[in-house]
Amino acid sequence: MASPDKKSFLLRIDPVVWAEIERLAAAELRSANAQVEYLLRTALAARLGGSSHDGPDAKGNATRRKR
DSSP states (O other): OOOTTSOOOOOOOOHHHHHHHHHHHHHTTOOHHHHHHHHHHHHHHHHTTSOSSSEEOTTSOEEOOOO
């Protein structure tokens, strides 16, 4: 069950893309869900110029700024 601070939603995705996400997740010892979140955080950091928002650190671990 998702923690109360996480948003869940339905995602329709091409089976080929999903298979690649699962392959990457297995290679990086993550669940497919964690891999999708990692990829989204990485893409957001790249788009936002690596600002101090929540995102992956240099090793790909999720980070959160202090609130």
